[in-house]
Amino acid sequence: MNDQTVICAIATAPGMGAIAVIRLSGKGCIEICDRIFVSPSYKKLVDVLPNTIHFGKIVNKEELIDEVLISVFHAPHSFTGEDSIEISCHGSVYIQQRILQLLISSGARLAAPGEFTQRAFLNGKMDLSQAEAVADLIASSSAAAHKMALSQMRGGFSDELMKLRMELLHITSLLELELDFSEEDVEFADRSELRSIAIGIDTLISRLCASFSLGNVIKNGIPVAIVGNTNVGKSTLLNALLKEDRAIVSDIEGTTRDVIEDTINLQGITFRFIDTAGIRHTDDRVENMGIERTFSKIEQARIVLFLIDATKNTEQFLPYYTQVKEHLGPDTRLVILLNKTDQTDSADMILSQITSLSSGEKILPIAAKTGYNIHHLVDELVSTINLNALHSGDVIVSNARHYEALSHARLAIERVITGLDSHLSGEFVSQDIRECLHYLGEITGQITTDEVLGNIFKNFCIGK
Numbered sequence: 001m002n003d004q005t006v007i008c009a010i011a012t013a014p015g016m017g018a019i020a021v022i023r024l025s026g027k028g029c030i031e032i033c034d035r036i037f038v039s040p041s042y043k044k045l046v047d048v049l050p051n052t053i054h055f056g057k058i059v060n061k062e063e064l065i066d067e068v069l070i071s072v073f074h075a076p077h078s079f080t081g082e083d084s085i086e087i088s089c090h091g092s093v094y095i096q097q098r099i100l101q102l103l104i105s106s107g108a109r110l111a112a113p114g115e116f117t118q119r120a121f122l123n124g125k126m127d128l129s130q131a132e133a134v135a136d137l138i139a140s141s142s143a144a145a146h147k148m149a150l151s152q153m154r155g156g157f158s159d160e161l162m163k164l165r166m167e168l169l170h171i172t173s174l175l176e177l178e179l180d181f182s183e184e185d186v187e188f189a190d191r192s193e194l195r196s197i198a199i200g201i202d203t204l205i206s207r208l209c210a211s212f213s214l215g216n217v218i219k220n221g222i223p224v225a226i227v228g229n230t231n232v233g234k235s236t237l238l239n240a241l242l243k244e245d246r247a248i249v250s251d252i253e254g255t256t257r258d259v260i261e262d263t264i265n266l267q268g269i270t271f272r273f274i275d276t277a278g279i280r281h282t283d284d285r286v287e288n289m290g291i292e293r294t295f296s297k298i299e300q301a302r303i304v305l306f307l308i309d310a311t312k313n314t315e316q317f318l319p320y321y322t323q324v325k326e327h328l329g330p331d332t333r334l335v336i337l338l339n340k341t342d343q344t345d346s347a348d349m350i351l352s353q354i355t356s357l358s359s360g361e362k363i364l365p366i367a368a369k370t371g372y373n374i375h376h377l378v379d380e381l382v383s384t385i386n387l388n389a390l391h392s393g394d395v396i397v398s399n400a401r402h403y404e405a406l407s408h409a410r411l412a413i414e415r416v417i418t419g420l421d422s423h424l425s426g427e428f429v430s431q432d433i434r435e436c437l438h439y440l441g442e443i444t445g446q447i448t449t450d451e452v453l454g455n456i457f458k459n460f461c462i463g464k
């Protein structure tokens with residue numbers, strides 16, 4: 001696990017750029033660089049002060065490869081906690097490859113994906129949840145996802161877990177006092193005090209678990225299903241929201257037969273819009289398969305946009321409305337959109353009819369084709385997502401691995417509470433507390449295996 005070899009990799013995006021950065025880490029990396037670096041004063045990098053930058057040439061014996069800047073870091077004061085070097089060269093792909101090859105023939109080896117961050121973790125520079133947040137930060141493409149990853153990388157989640165850990169250790173110490181005197185069959189620890197601490201822990205873990213439904217959608221995009229009868233303008237609406245001709249639009253019923261998905265960033269939040277096959281009775285087998293998918297997308301969505309055609313009479317409304325509602329998840333918001341209002345004079349009348357037939361959902365008149373009221377719809381979508389937790393700085397769990405561990409930890413702490421209630425012997429209660437600690441330790445990486453680490457870091461970029 002504690003591999004000390006010198007690793008190297010290109011840290012900047014692949015391809016040509018103004019400047020590229022090649023990084024090295026591990027004991028001996030400074031000596032390796034000295035084999036291919038010549039400074040104007042012939043000073044060796046092993047002799048320079050840490051955290052300084054040096055101009056010079058990269059050479060292969062007599063051959064000049066590039067003029068570069070080199071930064072030098074000494075263990076433990078570097079990103080990885082090891083001796084480290086960064087070479088900033090001209091961003092030609094040829095130069096990057098030549099320097100990398102020279103470093104490898106001088107004794108470094110190519111880094112595996114995420115290996116720099118993995119070393120930072122193994123050297124205690126950050127815990128595992130912070131290392132995972134580094135990858136989330138790099139992948140973040142909206143203000144909300146950025147804010148969430150940054151807070152986790154800076155240790156917001158780690159602090160919360162540390163608090164939980166201390167509380168659990170506190171209960172254990174109270175219980176242990178009792179175990180020491182177990183012969184005497186007395187309850188030293190005040191069970192009601194233990195219970196209230198355990199309840200506090202359960203509340204915190206439950207809050208963290210609950211935050212995952214927000215964290216997960218912020219990270220992956222909020223799924224919004226666009227559904228309704230054929231020809232009501234679903235694909236036109238998708239195109240209007242994405243501001244591009246993503247889906248085929250035509251006046252033929254049943255144009256869209258499969259789901260079409262795309263993401264867009266609206267007011268700092270990523271939305272994943274899902275255009276679906278129009279719902280209708282048909283004998284076409286392929287179309288029916290598409291309609292089945294529509295229903296499963298309704299089940300997975302956080303928001304469902306149910307479109308109706310304002311130019312048609314409202315008899316069409318109830319059967320589809322009932323069907324859509326049958327597939328709606330408990331936390332899914334339904335918004336009814338009255339489309340094609342540009343093509344009718346009786347939009348107001350239809351609006352009031354729909355209002356009386358529906359059960360209090362927001363109903364918005366729009367015209368997807370002309371863009372009428374689309375900005376209103378966007379505001380409505382954004383307001384559906386309650387970002388208070390994000391802005392108040394509350395910790396939000398966004399990682400499925402963390403969520404799973406927290407769910408196990410919650411089961412364990414709930415067993416502690418029922419154990420205390422039923423006056424279970426302290427030994428057994430202790431065991432559940434240890435299990436709770438175990439699961440929390442999995443998140444921070446205090447408890448981990450090579451396999452778990454391998455799975456986490458293999459998804460990182462090379463050079464990170």
Ligand SMILES: Nc1nc2c(c(=O)[nH]1)N(C=O)[C@@H](CNc1ccc(C(=O)N[C@@H](CCC(=O)O)C(=O)O)cc1)CN2
Nearest residue numbers: 021023051071073076077078079080081086125134464
């Ligand atoms: N050129 C460059 N830019 C970069 C990084 C890098 O490694 N190199 N980073 C990499 O992801 C990020 C910045 N994160 C970093 C975190 C810690 C240290 C570091 O040297 N820490 C030392 C010293 C801290 C100090 O002087 O107070 C330490 O923790 O001991 C460097 C970069 C983003 N930008």
Ligand SMILES: Nc1nc2c(ncn2[C@@H]2O[C@H](COP(=O)(O)OP(=O)(O)OP(=O)(O)O)[C@@H](O)[C@H]2O)c(=O)[nH]1
Nearest residue numbers: 231232233234235236250254255256278367368369
């Ligand atoms: N006047 C007007 N026409 C619209 C509006 N929205 C869509 N249409 C037209 O309605 C027809 C159907 O539009 P689509 O977007 O293909 O409808 P759809 O709901 O995706 O239909 P299917 O994929 O068949 O289920 C096209 O001719 C559109 O140009 C609108 O707001 N006003």
Ligand SMILES: [Mg+2]
Nearest residue numbers: 234235255256
């Ligand atoms: Mg369509």
